[in-house]
Amino acid sequence: MxxxxxxxxxxxxxxxxxxxxxxxxxxxxxxxxxxxxxxxxxxxxxxxxxxxxxxxxxxxxxxxxxxxxxxxxxxxxxxxxxxxxxxxxxxxxxxxxxxxxxxxxxxxxxxxxxxxxxxxxxxxxxxxxxxxxxxxxxxxxxxxxxxxxxxxxxxxxxxxxxxxGTCEVANINSRSKSDKYPIDNAILYELGIDTELPTIVLRSCPNSSYCTGKTDLLPKIIEELLDKIGCNLVVFPRTRKQREIYSKYDNIIIPKTIDALSLLHFSNMMIGAGGTMNREAAVMGIPTISCYPETLLGVDEYLTEKGYMVHTTDLSEIIDYAITNIGVKNKVADLxxxxxxxxxxxxxxxxx
The missing domain is CATH 3.40.50.2000 (Glycogen Phosphorylase B;)
Known part of the structure; x- marks a missing residue:
C-alpha cells in the first residue's frame, strides 16, 4: 500500500x-x-x-x-x-x-x-x-x-x-453537513444543562507564545453574568490554574473533553478571549463577543466587519451586549x- x-x-x-x-x-x-x-x-x-x-x-x-x-x-x-x-x-x-x-x-x-x-x-x-x-x-x-x-x-x-471565508466554516460543516459525524442532539442532557434557561459558552485566552501575560477577564465576566442573567454558564479553561479559579464559582459547568461543536449548536451566546470557538459560534449565527486581549487577527476583523461578531474588552460593554442579545439568533454565515x-x-x- x-x-x-x-x-x-x-x-x-x-x-x-x-x-x-x-x-x-x-x-x-x-x-x-x-x-x-x-x-x-x-x-x-x-x-x-x-x-x-x-x-x-x-x-x-x-x-x-x-x-x-x-x-x-x-x-x-x-x-x-x-x-x-x-x-x-x-x-x-x-x-x-x-x-x-x-x-x-x-x-x-x-x-x-x-x-x-x-x-x-x-x-x-x-x-x-x-x-x-x-x-x-x-x-x-x-x-x-x-x-x-x-x-x-x-x-x-x-x-x-x-x-x-474562515477556516471555521469547514469546522462547522464537518458536523452539520456530515451523515457520518452529525451534531449530538443529546449534548445538553449529557452536560446536565437546564434547557429552560439560555446557555452561554465562555472560553479563556490562548496559552500561546503570541498571547502571554494578559489578564484573564473571564472571572469578572462570570461574576457579572451570574449576578445579572439567569442562564447556564459553560466555561472552557485552558490551564489547570484557570480551571481551579473558575471552579470556585457555583452554578457553572466546566467540562473536560466534550463535543464543543454540538454544544455551540444549541447555545445562545458565545463570549471568548480566544479565537476558534468565537469564530465557530459566529459562523453558526450565534451572538458572539470576542474579548481577545491582543490586536484582532485578520479573520476576526473580517467577521466583525461583516457583522457576525463584536469585539470589546470593556466589561460593561460585554455584559450590556450579553443582556441585549442573548438568544437573538443571527443568520448562519454564507461563507x-x-x-x-x-x-x-x-x-x-x-x-x-
Whole structure:
C-alpha cells in the first residue's frame, strides 16, 4: 500500500477542520496518514471521530521546551514518514511547525493552511518552506501589510491561494453537513444543562507564545453574568490554574473533553478571549463577543466587519451586549468552505 496524503494535526480544532477533507479522500479512494501530537484535547477529539492516527511529540509552555520538543518531533516524524510504505505524494497541515520542515527535507510537496498572521515565530519557521499557502482573505490581507511594514518576506503574497471565508466554516460543516459525524442532539442532557434557561459558552485566552501575560477577564465576566442573567454558564479553561479559579464559582459547568461543536449548536451566546470557538459560534449565527486581549487577527476583523461578531474588552460593554442579545439568533454565515480548494491543490500536486 502506498500513501497519497499525509495530514499533521497539532491543535485541537484541526481535526474538525480536516474532517471534511478526510471524508473526501476516503470517498475518492485516496490513502492517507494522520499524525498528531499530545496537545490539550486533540487526541480525545480524534477518537470521537474514530480516525486512526500516530502520535508524536507534545506541547511545551517554555521557550526551551518548545525548541526541544519540536526538534524531537521533527526527528520522529522524519523517521516515520521516510519509511518506504509511508512516503506521501503530498503533505498537508494547518500551522504545524514540523510538517513543512520534514516535507521540505524529504522533498515532499506541501500545502499549508494559515489563519494567524501574528504567530511570527511559527510563520518564520514554516512559510518559507511550503509549496502552496492557503489563507482566508482576511489573513492574506493582513499578512501583506505585515510583510510590507516589517520588510519580511514569508511568502510571495501574489502566490497565496485565498478564499472568501474562515477556516471555521469547514469546522462547522464537518458536523452539520456530515451523515457520518452529525451534531449530538443529546449534548445538553449529557452536560446536565437546564434547557429552560439560555446557555452561554465562555472560553479563556490562548496559552500561546503570541498571547502571554494578559489578564484573564473571564472571572469578572462570570461574576457579572451570574449576578445579572439567569442562564447556564459553560466555561472552557485552558490551564489547570484557570480551571481551579473558575471552579470556585457555583452554578457553572466546566467540562473536560466534550463535543464543543454540538454544544455551540444549541447555545445562545458565545463570549471568548480566544479565537476558534468565537469564530465557530459566529459562523453558526450565534451572538458572539470576542474579548481577545491582543490586536484582532485578520479573520476576526473580517467577521466583525461583516457583522457576525463584536469585539470589546470593556466589561460593561460585554455584559450590556450579553443582556441585549442573548438568544437573538443571527443568520448562519454564507461563507466559503476551503475544503474543495485544499482537495483541488492535493490532486494537482499528486498528478505532477
Amino acid at each position: 502506498t500513501t497519497d496524503v499525509w495530514i499533521d494535526l497539532t491543535n485541537s480544532p484541526h481535526i474538525h477542520y480536516f474532517s471534511r477533507l478526510i471524508e473526501k479522500l476516503e470517498k475518492e479512494g485516496l490513502e492517507y496518514i494522520l499524525t498528531a501530537r499530545k496537545f490539550q484535547s486533540l487526541e480525545d477529539l480524534i477518537n470521537i471521530y474514530g480516525y486512526e492516527y500516530v502520535s508524536f511529540g507534545e506541547h511545551s509552555s517554555t521557550l526551551s521546551g518548545k525548541l526541544v520538543n519540536s526538534t524531537n518531533r521533527i526527528m520522529e516524524l522524519t523517521k516515520f514518514i521516510s519509511r518506504k510504505e509511508n512516503v506521501p505524494k503530498v503533505a498537508v497541515a494547518k500551522h504545524s511547525v514540523e510538517l513543512p520542515r520534514v516535507s521540505f527535507g524529504l522533498n515532499i510537496p506541501s500545502i499549508f493552511v494559515l489563519d494567524n498572521e501574528t504567530a511570527v515565530a511559527q510563520n518564520k519557521l514554516t512559510l518559507p518552506l511550503v509549496d502552496e499557502l492557503i489563507c482566508p482573505i482576511g489573513t492574506k490581507n493582513k499578512l501583506d501589510v505585515i510583510q510590507k511594514n516589517k520588510n519580511i518576506s514569508y511568502f510571495d503574497i501574489n502566490s497565496i491561494l485565498s478564499f472568501e 466559503e468552505d476551503p475544503t474543495e480548494l485544499m482537495f483541488q491543490k492535493i490532486c494537482e500536486k499528486m498528478s505532477r
